[in-house]
Amino acid sequence: xxxxxxxxxxxxLRIVHALAGGRELTTAQLGALLPxxxxxxxxxxxxxxxxxxxxxxxxxxxxxxxxxxxxxxRRDRPVIxxxxxxxxxxxxxxxxxAAAVAVLLAEFNAYLDREGADPVADGVSYxxxxxxxxxxxxxxxxxxxxxxxxxxxxxxxxxxxxxYLLSPILFPAGPPEAGE
Numbered sequence: 275x276x277x278x279x280x281x282x283x284x285x286x287l288r289i290v291h292a293l294a295g296g297r298e299l300t301t302a303q304l305g306a307l308l309p310x311x312x313x314x315x316x317x318x319x320x321x322x323x324x325x326x327x328x329x330x331x332x333x334x335x336x337x338x339x340x341x342x343x344x345x346x347x348r349r350d351r352p353v354i355x356x357x358x359x360x361x362x363x364x365x366x367x368x369x370x371x372a373a374a375v376a377v378l379l380a381e382f383n384a385y386l387d388r389e390g391a392d393p394v395a396d397g398v399s400y401x402x403x404x405x406x407x408x409x410x411x412x413x414x415x416x417x418x419x420x421x422x423x424x425x426x427x428x429x430x431x432x433x434x435x436x437x438y439l440l441s442p443i444l445f446p447a448g449p450p451e452a453g454e
Contacts, residue, residue, distance in 0.1 A: 277352035284376035296430040
């Protein structure tokens with residue numbers, strides 16, 4: 275399975291998000307982070323991520339006679355880069371967007387279901403805006419966003435830090451108006 279096929283699955287995508295920032299987690303810990311996903315499903319979805327080169331075993335230990343593995347994201351894992359995105363069909367993009375939206379809904383509901391969830395205090399934000407951009411302006415905006423995120427993208431877990439899921443979604447809302 276290639277990177278596109280692996281990541282177009284909402285549970286696998288959530289597992290990848292859960293392991294971001296250098297985290298090492300067991301399947302039981304992953305299951306605790308994904309309480310709406312059955313343990314069997316978590317176990318089943320870790321396997322293709324390992325086989326596909328996204329995850330590696332970070333360590334093993336014996337627990338009550340069984341081997342418990344800790345997984346982490348591989349540093350050299352496959353990515354959906356510009357070339358892979360360009361090779362995706364319209365249907366692949368449709369499935370990818372559906373997976374991303376499913377992840378957003380599941381993660382947001384899991385956050386709201388947590389004891390003590392406080393969207394205002396936690397800085398939760400969800401906004402939409404229509405931007406009128408030329409191709410050059412879109413390119414400049416994309417570069418600025420990537421540059422701004424580059425400053426914090428390498429941060430890992432640390433005291434005082436909490437993981438935040440950022441999902442910028444950008445697509446043309448319609449064709450340019452006549453005469454525009």
